[in-house]
Amino acid sequence: MSGVGAEQSRRSHQLTDRVAIVVGGASGLGDAISRRFGQEGATVVVADIDEPGAKAVADAIVADGGNAVAIACDVTKSADVEAMTTAAAALGPRIGVLVCSAAIESLTPVLDLSDEEWQQVLDIDLKGPFLCMRAALPHMVKGGGGSVIAMGSTLGLIVAPGHPAYCAAKGALLNLCKQAAIEHAPDNVRVNMLAPSATTTGLFMKHSGKAPDPDALRAKIAAGMPMKRLGDPNEVCDAAVFLASDQSTYLSGAVIPLDGGLAARRIV
Ligand SMILES: NC(=O)c1ccc[n+]([C@@H]2O[C@H](COP(=O)([O-])OP(=O)(O)OC[C@H]3O[C@@H](n4cnc5c(N)ncnc54)[C@H](O)[C@@H]3O)[C@@H](O)[C@H]2O)c1
Numbered sequence: 001m002s003g004v005g006a007e008q009s010r011r012s013h014q015l016t017d018r019v020a021i022v023v024g025g026a027s028g029l030g031d032a033i034s035r036r037f038g039q040e041g042a043t044v045v046v047a048d049i050d051e052p053g054a055k056a057v058a059d060a061i062v063a064d065g066g067n068a069v070a071i072a073c074d075v076t077k078s079a080d081v082e083a084m085t086t087a088a089a090a091l092g093p094r095i096g097v098l099v100c101s102a103a104i105e106s107l108t109p110v111l112d113l114s115d116e117e118w119q120q121v122l123d124i125d126l127k128g129p130f131l132c133m134r135a136a137l138p139h140m141v142k143g144g145g146g147s148v149i150a151m152g153s154t155l156g157l158i159v160a161p162g163h164p165a166y167c168a169a170k171g172a173l174l175n176l177c178k179q180a181a182i183e184h185a186p187d188n189v190r191v192n193m194l195a196p197s198a199t200t201t202g203l204f205m206k207h208s209g210k211a212p213d214p215d216a217l218r219a220k221i222a223a224g225m226p227m228k229r230l231g232d233p234n235e236v237c238d239a240a241v242f243l244a245s246d247q248s249t250y251l252s253g254a255v256i257p258l259d260g261g262l263a264a265r266r267i268v
Contacts (some may be wrong), residue, residue, distance in 0.1 A: 014245040016041030018096025018146075021088050023075055023132050026053030028202020030101035032233040033240045034058075038066030040241055042097065044087040047073040050100070052142060075102045075128030078135075085135040094143030097134040097244040100129035101151045103169075105203045110164045118165050125169035126176070133180050137189060145188030148241045150177050152195040152255060158262045170195075174255055181253035190252035192243050197259035198222075199231035227260035 020037045024030040026048035038044050038061035046061075046068055048054040054070035054192050061068035068092065073084040089095055103125045106117050129150050140146030155163055156170025174193055181191035197202040198221055209218040222230045239256055257263050 011039050013041040014241060014247070015097070017092075018094060018244075019043045019045060019088055019092040019100070020097035020244060021047055021085070021095060021132075021136060022099040022101060022153075023047045023073065023084075023096070023128070024100070025057055026050040026101030027195070027237050028101075028205075029199065029233055030099065030202075031057050032201065032237050033065070033099055033101065033108075035061055036234075036237040037244065038064060038068055040245075041066070043092045043246075044068040045084070045091065046048070046070045047084050047088075050075045052205040061265060075100075075131060076123040078131050081135045085132075085139065088136075088167060089139045094146070095136055095139040095141070096146050097149065098132060098140075098146070099149045099240065099244075100132050100149070102128055103151065103166075103203070105163070105166045105207060107162050107207065108165070109162050113164055121165035122169050122224040125166065126172050129173055130176060130261065133176075137180065137184060140189045141187040142201070143186065146190070147244050147248070148177070148180065148189065148191040149240055150193045152175075152177075152193040154195055154197040154259045154263050156193075157195055157255070157257065177255075178253045187250055188214070190243075190248070192248075192251060192253070193255040194236060194239055194243070195255050195257045195259065195263070196231050196236050197225065197257075197262045199233055199258075201233045204230075225260050225262055226265055229260070231258055231260065 020042035022034040025034040025046035034046050046054040046058045056072040058068040059147040071084045073080045106121050153170045155167045159167045177191045177193045
């Protein structure tokens, strides 16, 4: 089935027996994944530093017939992450899924990158997922298993000029995932990464929106993709449900590129 459209057919209720935490769920891909998990029957914890945004997503899931709560959480603060995870664990029989989607992107080349900007990106994009895993993994172990899904990026696999902090954080996040995956494989806890290229939501749309002609820039980037188009958030949601569900019980320590073949390509 195409990843785009056919909304009703996606409600296959594959996640009914589990709490799913989506960190960074207030916007973009985290928002889309939260809503899809709600449709799949999960009890969704929409965690984000943007509390009104998280509440809007949780309210929309509930209005759509699902179960969701919003919890304010700054991923760089271990006390916030611990409190959020404890609250999530009280909502159901087990924390079955953790999605680490919160991130920022900086577009500053190496020689112009300040200590502060470097540290901010590393704190949110790398330390944040570490703190979330450290807090959630014991609950998953106790519950007999679980699935951690880290949102990486094509830029964590291959790089592009002007993204040193983001590329470094996403590249390191992949090895963190592999490390957590092997440490917790005996516990039936799986840890995988989704690595999208530019999609029609979130950070890509925000950053490209600052260009003098956003549509022209987006069209140029789409034309440079092997599939000649940008990714759709629904395609990321399809992969997230696969990783969160019992369809992928022997898959761990892996990175799934959602890039239309981009990272596989050598240009000339
Ligand atoms: N949008 C894309 O095209 C794209 C492409 C490749 C990878 N990604 C990755 O997908 C993930 C989601 O990105 P997005 O585009 O949806 O971004 P987004 O900006 O739309 O959403 C990120 C969310 O993270 C939250 N956040 C930021 N700092 C936080 C903090 N300290 N604590 C808690 N929450 C915080 C924001 O409030 C926001 O709701 C990211 O990991 C990103 O790197 C996105």
